[in-house]
Amino acid sequence: MKLSYNKIVYHILLISMGFGQYSSPHRFSLKSASDGEISFFLDGFNSNVVAEIKLMSDSLTWFGTGRGLSMHDGQSSYTYQSTNDSIVDVFSNPSSITNVLPAGGVSAIATANDTLLVAFAGDDNDTPIGLGLAFTPKAKDWYETEPSERMSFTFSWDSSGSDISNGVYFGFESGYQPGSGYSGSFLVISPLNELDKISIKDSVQTNTIIKVTNSDLSKVLSFTVQSVSDFSAGQIQLLITSGSITYSNISDIGFLDNESVKLSITKATKAVQWKYLPQPVDNELDIEVPFGEGYFWQLPVTVPQANVTYDASISGKYLYVASWAGGLRRYDLSINLRKPQNVPMPMDWQSQLSTCQDSAYIDTVSKITGESIPVLKDYYLNPRDPGDGGNHNHKAFSVLAYDDRIWVGTANGINKGRIVEEITQISENEFEILSCIEWDHYKYPTNGISGNFVVALGKQDWNGQTTIWAATVGTGEAGEMQGLSYSRDDGVSWKTALIGERVYNIESKDSLVFVSTSSGLWKSLDGENxxxxxxxxxxxxxxxxxxxxxxxxxxxxxxxxxxxxxxxxxxxxxxxxxxxxxxxxxxxQSNHYPNEVYAYPNPFSPMTHNMLNNDGYVRFHIGNIYNKEVKIDIFNFAMEKVHSKNYNLNSYYGALKWDGRDMLGNHVANGVYFIRINYASSSNQSPGDNWTKLIVVK
Structure with a gap:
């Protein structure tokens, strides 16, 4: 069954993930592995559209972009490798691990200590579609993944260093020392033939990891290569990085003379080990769901269409995800990842909902087993539109969880939940676990928020007071306005600010609040000015x-x-x-053709692209520049000059750009334009003309 969706949601999806996707060229290559590494991190950003930012550890910063997950490690930026191929999920195989991510835009990121959750989304014939979640409890260990074997050879251990054919040994101080292992500074390899020698020399590079094992793997030697070179006729010398040798053997003995060993050439792998979770959906029979003191009935959401995870939050043992038609769900991180639990929230007409009180339930015949079960009174979870019997408040868009609190923004306001976790002993060897939520529901106009579509939530702690911030947008009801809504008394009362601004996100630290909007970044020290x-x-x-x-x-x-x-x-x-x-x-910013001259976006519309202070701009990329003056001339198809500008880079900072206007200040006509850019691209070159072409479409 395919669910309907609000057009504003698709508009937001396009804004946050699709807008400007091709405002820069989209060719890029794998991060160089010439230093003996395999990396699943690609150099730089692959998209300029960035809608999520999360910090981790001392230096890692994660970015959700329109074309995947990016990261800054304190020095450089990278984009994580993705694939259009299917990925085995942990529900199909609980032990499955992947080093790649699904291709798509990042719709949400959640972090807690070293734990990272990333949600992905795309579109299916103009309908937003959830592409699943990637989870890892060790995101900062992206540089400690097990090395990957590239090739292997069989040799005989030449402990005496007698240069036997097809032998391998440590040079000079090569003897095995009980209790301390091997300590050689280089390894000598004597391949059987020239072909093996060539293969080894071509495959071994700086930082390559060499592993030597015996037949039953009871002896394992490994080290990192510093350099590779010829030794004597037909032999290879691997210089060992100081301190990199490791050796394990429970009997504390080294390799025996003439013992057959396997020499493996491996490469260090820079990757995150992810667990892939499919987009949360229900089975057709998931009509009766346990929660709190009993059960509730629901309309199963069985497809990923209109079921995009727009926000996520980790608190304690729970990971909460807000997935629009998929509603609010939570994963229990204290156990192996499994299908998330659907969480009931108030229906549109309810100002409160208890899932903890016995009185909130009524004994009813189960639709599944036919037995008597307690079911929430007068309740049905249905994310369809109200005209189709559903509830806008069951369309979850934003979530914020901490301590025993959870706040959820929907298409029908703000929900505050008090999380109850109790363990009660009911007999000597029997315990009852109660996990439930008590909800309060706030909405326009009853509670004073500016609009009922709540697209982001934020929490500010300052001077012993907690403020909950909400980005509130109108849903079409008379009197609603977009802006910022906030409560300083745990939701009892609400105020508004920045009315008229389209708010995307809220960030705070102590007294300082930043609000990201369509008109820019706003800053306040008191929430009023x-x-x-x-x-x-x-x-x-x-x-x-x-x-x-x-x-x-x-x-x-x-x-x-x-x-x-x-x-x-x-x-x-x-x-x-x-x-x-x-x-x-x-x-x-993405920089896919670093040494080429081009204009982007191309085609260019001065009415929609790169809008800055009501003007649209096309950017000119010129690669390396070694002189302080750049001249740009623009000609129409008849080679009539329509624009000319000199840039003195001693005093000018910013992009080389054009607003699509002629020398009289009027927008030029649609058509093909030729761009001449005069500059020096190297230190030993005089300034010269470089040409590129641009299509203008208003």
């Missing part, structure tokens, strides 16, 4: 990096250093300010 930061421009020589949009999707205060920094995610890349005032930006 607001100032907007200027769009980000990197002011370093010869880089031409600038965020060409007012829109900010996400912000994150990075307080891992003594001076807090500020990350922002936009439709045009990521910015990192060196303080929370928005000073000294570093900008990270």
């Amino acid at each position: 607001w100032a907007k930061l200027d769009p980000a421009i990197e002011q370093s020589m010869l880089n031409q990096r600038q965020i060409l949009t007012n829109v900010v999707y996400a912000a994150k205060i990075d307080d891992r250093d003594s001076i807090p920094k500020l990350w922002i995610g936009t439709p045009d890349g990521v910015g990192l300010a060196q303080d929370t005032q928005g000073n000294n930006w570093q900008i990270y």
